[in-house]
Amino acid sequence: MPDHKLYPEIEPYSTGTLNVSDIHTIFYEEAGNPDGKPALFLHGGPGVGINPGYRRFFDPGFYRAILPDQRGAGRSTPHAEIEENTTWDIVDDLEKLREHLGVDKWLVMGGSWGSTLALSYAITYPDSIAGIIIRGVFLARPFEIEWLHKPGGASRIYPDKWEKYLEAVPEDKRGNTARAYYEMLTSEDDNIRSKAAKAWSSWEGAITTLFPDEQALAEMTEDKTSMSIGRIECYYTINNFFMKSDNYLLENINNMRGIPVRIVQGRYDIICPVQSAWDLHKALPDSELVIVPNGAHSPMDEGMAGELVKAAEEFKKLF
Numbered sequence: 001m002p003d004h005k006l007y008p009e010i011e012p013y014s015t016g017t018l019n020v021s022d023i024h025t026i027f028y029e030e031a032g033n034p035d036g037k038p039a040l041f042l043h044g045g046p047g048v049g050i051n052p053g054y055r056r057f058f059d060p061g062f063y064r065a066i067l068p069d070q071r072g073a074g075r076s077t078p079h080a081e082i083e084e085n086t087t088w089d090i091v092d093d094l095e096k097l098r099e100h101l102g103v104d105k106w107l108v109m110g111g112s113w114g115s116t117l118a119l120s121y122a123i124t125y126p127d128s129i130a131g132i133i134i135r136g137v138f139l140a141r142p143f144e145i146e147w148l149h150k151p152g153g154a155s156r157i158y159p160d161k162w163e164k165y166l167e168a169v170p171e172d173k174r175g176n177t178a179r180a181y182y183e184m185l186t187s188e189d190d191n192i193r194s195k196a197a198k199a200w201s202s203w204e205g206a207i208t209t210l211f212p213d214e215q216a217l218a219e220m221t222e223d224k225t226s227m228s229i230g231r232i233e234c235y236y237t238i239n240n241f242f243m244k245s246d247n248y249l250l251e252n253i254n255n256m257r258g259i260p261v262r263i264v265q266g267r268y269d270i271i272c273p274v275q276s277a278w279d280l281h282k283a284l285p286d287s288e289l290v291i292v293p294n295g296a297h298s299p300m301d302e303g304m305a306g307e308l309v310k311a312a313e314e315f316k317k318l319f
Contacts, residue, residue, distance in 0.1 A: 004306040004313070006056040012067075018100050020071070020093045023084050027075035028068035028097060032060035037319040038103045039063045039312065040094070042070075042110030042117050044136075046085075047232030049074025049225065053300055057109065057308050062316055066106070068097055070117075073228050080228040082186075082235040087242040091121045098128055107315055109308065111135035111264075111299050112272055113233075116241060119249050119280075122256040130318045131260040133311045135304060136269050136297050137277040139249050140241035144276060148204075149178045149237060154270050158207050165203035168196055178237045185231045194223065197230030204229070207270045210296035253283045260318060261287035262311040266295025266304055 012029035019025050029050065041054050050067045058065040069076040071085045071093065094117075098106065107130050110118040115134035122129050138144060147153030155162035166174055173180035184196035198221050205220035206212075219225060236242065245251060261284055265277035274291060281289040290311075292303040299308055 004310040006053070006305050006309060007058065007060060008056070009052065010055050010060055012055070018093075018097055020096055021084050021089070023078065023081065024071045024089075024093075025077050026068050026071060026093055026097070027077075028066060029055075030101075031055040031065045031067070032058055032063045034064060036060075036062050036064040037316070038101070038106035039065050040098075040106045040108045041065060041067045042094075042108065042114035043067075043073065044110075044112035044114045045073060045229055045233050046070055046090070046113050046117075046236055047073045047080070047228040047230070048113075048220075049076075049228065051219075051300075057299075057305070058312055059316075063107075063312070066097070066101065066103075068094075072232050079224065080231045082231055085232060085235070086239075087117065087120055087236070088124075090117060091124050094121050095125050095128060103128075105130040107131050107133070107312070107318065109133040109135075109312065112138055112297065113236075113241075115272075116140050116249070119253075119256070122259055123249065123252045124255075126256045126259060129256075129259050131262075131315045132256075133262045133264065133308065133315065135264040135266075135299055135308060136272040137263060137265060137280050138272045139247075139276050139280065140243045141276075142240065142246055144272070145178075145237055145240065147273065148271060154207060157270055161203060161206040165199060168199035178234060181230070182234050182238050185234050193227070193231075197226040200230040200234060201226040204233075204271065208296070209298045210266070210268055210294065210301050213298070216298065216300070250279065250283050253280075257284070257286075260315065262315070263287055263289045264292065264295075264304065264307045264311060265289065266292050266297060266301070268295065269297045271297045 205217040
């Protein structure tokens with residue numbers, strides 16, 4: 001595949017569920033070659049869920065692609081549940097899933113929150129990972145959270161979309177938009193929750209792609225999807241993504257040294273600016289950093305998708 005386009009659409013050959021706690025059951029699908037080399041895909045959000053297009057990053061003749069919906073997201077149950085839902089709960093879920101599926105080591109691909117999760121998983125369970133491909137790096141540091149949810153960051157690039165994001169928040173609570181949204185997203189009033197979820201998801205969806213993508217925005221703001229994105233992502237945001245310190249991932253990066261890492265970063269990524277990918281690359285000097293000149297945040301943008309497919313092709317050598 002010299003032009004590194006997405007592989008053709010493909011249906012899963014298997015689906016399943018795994019009880020990971022007294023509350024949560026995660027759903028997963030497998031696509032490609034049942035006897036192929038295992039590749040785990042981690043969706044973003046948290047709360048976004050698996051998109052069928054994510055199966056297309058992997059050569060279906062070589063890879064056994066495994067795509068779980070994380071706690072509360074997609075087809076996992078209970079939907080949009082925030083109880084017993086933290087970064088470290090999901091990290092342990094991934095290890096349970098690996099053992100459940102009889103996988104020795106797998107290639108891990110993830111973007112945005114999925115990059116945070118991939119790094120958290122690698123720091124905790126480095127022996128379970130053959131290699132990592134991450135996109136739209138998010139290290140869950142305070143300035144990265146503030147960039148998206150406080151004035152002076154993404155708001156300066158998309159002031160029109162930021163204004164709509166603020167409209168849902170009472171004026172006296174706009175000093176902490178994420179906290180105000182959390183109050184609405186956990187309200188007992190269905191209407192308040194629904195409006196807040198759509199507003200939260202609309203802000204993120206509007207700034208995800210390089211050029212406006214009405215279909216992608218419609219998918220993110222659909223009732224069920226927007227609720228899991230809004231509730232879970234907001235909950236993680238106000239809890240600093242459950243990191244144990246402000247710079248936890250970089251402080252513990254030595255735990256994963258020796259794991260091959262490819263970083264794919266869009267130059268025009270507004271949600272996760274290039275600075276974080278650069279900081280990660282500097283902390284992991286043996287990593288490969290590809291800055292896509294026409295890339296933004298979405299993995300489905302042409303430039304981003306091509307580099308992700310290319311990375312998965314080149315990482316075949318790890319097996």
